[in-house]
Amino acid sequence: MIKLLQKFLNKFVRNLFKKKKHIKLGLYGPPNGGKTTLANRICQDWLGEDMGTASSIAHETREIQIKEQVNIKSKGKELSFNLVDTPGIATKIDYEEFIKQGIKEKEAKKRAKEATKGVIDSIKWLDDMDAVIVVLDATLDPYSQVNITIIGNLAARDIPVLIAANKVDLKKASIKKIESAFPQYEVVGISAKYGKNLDEFYEMLFKISG
């Protein structure tokens, strides 16, 4: 009996001091929204290094990328997470689009195949996320099938979401349009490329992850 009690107490004490696991923070969205640019911005701000390659050609990220132990601080609070950059989600991937961007046929076909697998991986990984930043290009119509599907999936799983309305440095950008498309979520306007409004972004990140 005493042994059992001891065992129980040991386990209790061990659990008490076990370090809280790092939360997984995912970057999700359609291709070219600026997920990797934002991932690089976050990693530069807090680790002084890049995370991946950003490109004007869609589906640059075709594999899940993880940066472990990113620690951010805002207003005396600290947040620690593993940052997950995901391949952009699309309903249709056509290798001819890559050819139009100057990529040779063989490579274009390979890319299309990898990009398709990437989309499947992104969706598979959704279940593992503790919180998600949906990165949208604020110059585009937010009511796309992809955006609605991503946000609907996150809502169904009760995963906390922050929408980053990216590219606010561009004239055509509209944060309002995104806010009215997804009124149930916090929206923060940023420019990942030029580092605009990142302070507010980090504050919001605390709000959704806390």
Ligand SMILES: Nc1nc2c(ncn2[C@@H]2O[C@H](COP(=O)(O)OP(=O)(O)OP(=O)(O)O)[C@@H](O)[C@H]2O)c(=O)[nH]1
């Ligand atoms: N003007 C402007 N361009 C941006 C901004 N953020 C990203 N971009 C550009 O948008 C393009 C796509 O950026 P990425 O970061 O590669 O986009 P992504 O969401 O990771 O794309 P995939 O990996 O294909 O899913 C690149 O040409 C970036 O330089 C921004 O804040 N303002």
Ligand SMILES: [Mg+2]
């Ligand atoms: Mg990317």
